[in-house]
Amino acid sequence: MDAAMLYALRDPAGVPSHPIIFLVLGVLTWALHIAAVQVMLGASALTLYGAFSTEAHWRRLAAAMITTAKVAVSVAIVLGVAPLLFVQVIYDPFWYTSNVLSARWVIGFIAILILAYLAMYAFYYRNHSLATQPTRNAWQMVVSLVLMLVVGWIMHVLSYQMLLPEQWMSWYAPNGVIDAGGQSLHGYSITRFAFFILLSVAVVAAWLFAYRRYLMGRPGEDAGYIAWLGPLAHKLMLAGGVLAVASGAAWLVTLPEKMAWFATSGWVWASVIALLAAAFFPRLMGSKLDQGLWGYAPFAVGAVALIVVAAAREALRFVTLLDVHGYDALDYKINLDWYSTSLFFITFAVLGGVVLGYLLTVAWKAGQTKGVYTPSPALTRLGNVSIGLLVLWIVQYFAIGFYVWAR
Amino acid sequence: MEYIGLYPMWYEPGVGSGWIVGLIATVHVLFSHTAVGAALFFAYLATVSYRRNQPELLEFIKKYGLFLLIFSYVLGSITGPGIWYSTTVASPRGISALIHSFVWKWATEWVFFVIEVVGVYMIIYLVGKVDRATHLRISIIFGLASYGTMLIIIGILSFMMWPGKPEWFVEGGYLNGFYGSNTFAQLAMRTAFMFTMTAVVGGVVAGAIKDAAFKKEITRKLAVLGMVSTVTGGLMFQWYMNTLPETAQVIFENRLPDWFGVSLIATLGGIFAWFAATWLQPRLLTPSIAMGMTVAVLVFGLWPEEVARESLRKPYVAGQYVYSNQVIARDVPGLDIQSEIPLLEKKGFLPTQVFVPDRLRQVTPHNALEAGRSLALTTCSNCHSLSSTGMRPLARYFGGNSDVAMVKTYLQGALGTGNTIYMPHIPLNDAEAYALAAYIVSLSPSPEKPVVRTAAAPNQE
Ligand code: HEM
Numbered sequence: 001m002d003a004a005m006l007y008a009l010r011d012p013a014g015v016p017s018h019p020i021i022f023l024v025l026g027v028l029t030w031a032l033h034i035a036a037v038q039v040m041l042g043a044s045a046l047t048l049y050g051a052f053s054t055e056a057h058w059r060r061l062a063a064a065m066i067t068t069a070k071v072a073v074s075v076a077i078v079l080g081v082a083p084l085l086f087v088q089v090i091y092d093p094f095w096y097t098s099n100v101l102s103a104r105w106v107i108g109f110i111a112i113l114i115l116a117y118l119a120m121y122a123f124y125y126r127n128h129s130l131a132t133q134p135t136r137n138a139w140q141m142v143v144s145l146v147l148m149l150v151v152g153w154i155m156h157v158l159s160y161q162m163l164l165p166e167q168w169m170s171w172y173a174p175n176g177v178i179d180a181g182g183q184s185l186h187g188y189s190i191t192r193f194a195f196f197i198l199l200s201v202a203v204v205a206a207w208l209f210a211y212r213r214y215l216m217g218r219p220g221e222d223a224g225y226i227a228w229l230g231p232l233a234h235k236l237m238l239a240g241g242v243l244a245v246a247s248g249a250a251w252l253v254t255l256p257e258k259m260a261w262f263a264t265s266g267w268v269w270a271s272v273i274a275l276l277a278a279a280f281f282p283r284l285m286g287s288k289l290d291q292g293l294w295g296y297a298p299f300a301v302g303a304v305a306l307i308v309v310a311a312a313r314e315a316l317r318f319v320t321l322l323d324v325h326g327y328d329a330l331d332y333k334i335n336l337d338w339y340s341t342s343l344f345f346i347t348f349a350v351l352g353g354v355v356l357g358y359l360l361t362v363a364w365k366a367g368q369t370k371g372v373y374t375p376s377p378a379l380t381r382l383g384n385v386s387i388g389l390l391v392l393w394i395v396q397y398f399a400i401g402f403y404v405w406a407r
Numbered sequence: 408m409e410y411i412g413l414y415p416m417w418y419e420p421g422v423g424s425g426w427i428v429g430l431i432a433t434v435h436v437l438f439s440h441t442a443v444g445a446a447l448f449f450a451y452l453a454t455v456s457y458r459r460n461q462p463e464l465l466e467f468i469k470k471y472g473l474f475l476l477i478f479s480y481v482l483g484s485i486t487g488p489g490i491w492y493s494t495t496v497a498s499p500r501g502i503s504a505l506i507h508s509f510v511w512k513w514a515t516e517w518v519f520f521v522i523e524v525v526g527v528y529m530i531i532y533l534v535g536k537v538d539r540a541t542h543l544r545i546s547i548i549f550g551l552a553s554y555g556t557m558l559i560i561i562g563i564l565s566f567m568m569w570p571g572k573p574e575w576f577v578e579g580g581y582l583n584g585f586y587g588s589n590t591f592a593q594l595a596m597r598t599a600f601m602f603t604m605t606a607v608v609g610g611v612v613a614g615a616i617k618d619a620a621f622k623k624e625i626t627r628k629l630a631v632l633g634m635v636s637t638v639t640g641g642l643m644f645q646w647y648m649n650t651l652p653e654t655a656q657v658i659f660e661n662r663l664p665d666w667f668g669v670s671l672i673a674t675l676g677g678i679f680a681w682f683a684a685t686w687l688q689p690r691l692l693t694p695s696i697a698m699g700m701t702v703a704v705l706v707f708g709l710w711p712e713e714v715a716r717e718s719l720r721k722p723y724v725a726g727q728y729v730y731s732n733q734v735i736a737r738d739v740p741g742l743d744i745q746s747e748i749p750l751l752e753k754k755g756f757l758p759t760q761v762f763v764p765d766r767l768r769q770v771t772p773h774n775a776l777e778a779g780r781s782l783a784l785t786t787c788s789n790c791h792s793l794s795s796t797g798m799r800p801l802a803r804y805f806g807g808n809s810d811v812a813m814v815k816t817y818l819q820g821a822l823g824t825g826n827t828i829y830m831p832h833i834p835l836n837d838a839e840a841y842a843l844a845a846y847i848v849s850l851s852p853s854p855e856k857p858v859v860r861t862a863a864a865p866n867q868e
Contacts, residue, residue: 005761008410012735012744013507071528077484078524082517084488088503089510096414096499103417103496107427110489117481172415176764180418180784182496335742340511340581352518355548359525366536374538383544390551397558404586
């Protein structure tokens with residue numbers, strides 16, 4: 001597959017803003033996606049561990065984690081949509097080819113994800129009070145976790161096949177005979193997959209620190225349980241750090257030759273530093289974690305580390321495709337469209353910021369309150385502004401629409 | 408060397424990729440429209456509950472919301488990307504065309520999705536945990552954000568059929584592509600029908616309400632919502648039909664089966680009658696009957712609608728410039744897009760396609776059948792199944808013709824000239840037309856072959 005062929009696959013419509021914007025947004029939103037995926041996987045694993053345990057604190061944790069996991073799946077899915085959008089804007093030749101070559105699995109991905117999610121809900125409905133009652137139908141949770149990993153594996157293969165254009169033809173037409181069935185997953189790297197999955201341990205540890213801090217803010221919570229969570233989170237963070245470094249190293253030494261430059265690049269160094277910083281951060285903080293909002297900081301630091309990892313992952317793709325295959329994702333033809341570009345950024349920053357700020361604050365504060373929560377007048381004003389912004393958005397939709405229509 | 412950017416093909420011999428996309432799309436329409444309608448209906452109920460001090464309405468929101476959480480949000484949020492993924496493998500350049508023109512619109516929709524996901528959990532789990540005015544505020548935010556997703560996707564769906572304004576081809580620009588008569592007609596029609604779906608699906612929850620008086624109140628609210636929206640939707644459908652371009656009108660009259668119109672009216676009439684009956688006799692409403700009605704809406708309402716939508720835009724798959732078989736059909740100066748037809752006329756498919764094994768780039772007597780298969784995959788298989796099942800099986804359309812020369816003449820005459828309104832212009836030079844014809848003939852069982860029936864295998868042919 002030479003560069004001329006890759007460029008021919010590009011969409012002739014071009015892109016409506018400079019490609020770098022899509023690249024950066026792709027990295028940021030993918031970091032959010034993988035964070036939610038890792039919280040979901042980690043919470044599912046903790047649920048299972050707790051469900052098989054008879055220890056009271058573990059059972060209580062399991063009850064909390066199944067709730068976390070089921071919301072995290074929704075969040076992972078909705079956050080997955082954004083990188084799904086951006087990857088096909090600037091890497092369309094690679095994304096579409098990779099998908100078509102494994103088409104059955106792309107369709108299978110949908111069915112498997114539905115089954116995985118339904119299995120999780122089935123378990124949840126059978127176990128409304130894990131903390132006080134014996135576990136029922138634990139197998140449903142096992143099925144869910146296994147299927148989620150299969151979904152992740154499909155995601156991985158689709159991402160990884162993008163990097164191997166030199167093999168596409170031999171997958172599509174082995175020995176020169178076209179096989180359009182799309183039955184196989186062709187290209188994969190077990191160590192790379194292991195790295196992204198095992199990172200869940202550290203991510204869920206960071207999540208536990210935040211969860212612990214959240215409980216500390218609730219009046220009348222069980223102090224024994226909160227005290228028990230601290231060492232558990234520290235232990236998981238340490239284990240997670242070790243697993244991430246070990247699997248990351250395994251990934252780097254098994255990189256195929258054309259990607260070998262990556263192992264010694266600054267991207268890897270930056271990632272190692274960021275991951276170690278995130279892993280040691282809670283230890284450095286010590287008892288400060290119990291003061292103010294610091295308890296939430298490990299998760300924030302972890303999120304930054306994930307963004308660095310996401311950037312490194314993108315650098316691997318960008319540079320490999322550029323240096324080895326002559327494809328520059330940033331020289332995409334631009335058909336600048338100011339209106340839709342600015343509408344997105346305004347909607348995202350202003351409307352999204354205000355509305356989500358309002359909703360999440362209310363949700364958090366309500367969780368920190370026993371009984372009925374009534375927001376402060378300032379917060380309520382933010383709620384009214386949220387409604388106002390949404391109405392304004394809808395009005396501009398019709399105003400501009402009618403103007404264009406009538407023109 | 409010049410190439411045209413056709414992707415590899417995915418060919419599903421059983422039901423065909425088109426039907427798989429259609430199936431996922433049909434269920435998704437049910438989930439998503441129900442959800443958007445419900446979000447607005449919830450905002451209304453929350454308002455009534457607040458004004459008249461009727462907390463039991465919030466209980467209904469909670470129950471219906473929990474049901475929708477699985478029914479609409481879990482399944483809807485997966486089938487949504489599901490449509491995307493399935494069109495990706497069935498029609499990569501079709502989805503790519505939409506993405507490249509509307510990426511920011513989709514990204515904007517995504518902001519609303521995130522609000523929706525947060526909102527749905529909040530309106531369900533915060534009932535009784537926040538004061539009622541706050542709950543009302545959240546319900547309104549949720550309703551408006553949900554409707555925002557509908558407003559955005561409508562413009563993209565309309566573009567898929569026809570760019571909003573004809574100026575789009577010359578001037579380009581997102582606004583010209585997004586807005587037009589068809590956009591607003593479709594918006595009006597879908598807005599109405601989404602309430603119909605909300606009312607039908609809401610019956611599953613309302614049917615289970617124990618308290619007779621409360622059940623009556625909710626059932627009647629749903630029935631009124633259902634009746635008004637069905638009638639409005641029917642009228643808006645008329646408007647929508649009038650905004651279709653002439654080619655679509657011709658296809659509608661000639662290519663859709665005669666029963667289509669009749670069945671549409673019957674379906675709407677049936678739904679209306681159902682709501683009228685539950686208004687008069689709320690006891691009629693049970694969860695299982697409501698479930699049955701939901702399935703009926705899927706089978707008799709949404710599936711034919713999806714099929715019609717697929718047919719009406721033939722031979723294009725997006726924006727009236729990308730053919731179903733992925734070839735760029737015309738110049739779009741507004742975006743500096745060139746038609747690929749001239750290059751195909753000059754050099755043919757096999758030498759210019761990216762994904763063709765080198766040994767098939769030139770047709771020879773040895774590889775003609777295989778080269779023909781490759782051509783059939785590329786040029787026909789998006790619309791015609793190459794096996795005996797699935798969508799419009801190719802072999803059947805040639806009626807077992809065994810005369811390669813005749814088939815070749817047909818291909819070059821009917822398709823090579825672009826004179827068939829529902830099929831793309833498919834230029835085929837002599838060598839490629841011959842190869843394709845040879846392959847098509849090989850698909851039909853030869854009529855001369857003796858038919859052997861024995862007692863041991865009575866049906867063997
Ligand atoms: C809930 C189960 C899911 C899991 C466990 C999962 C896991 C993963 C993993 C491990 C990767 C990284 C693969 C690699 O680089 O080797 C990934 C990438 C990705 N995921 Fe997910 N994912 C899930 C759901 C989804 C969904 C529902 C979507 C779409 C809506 C999605 C969109 C993406 C995209 C677009 C990428 C690749 C981004 C890129 O290459 O730029 N994921 N996912």
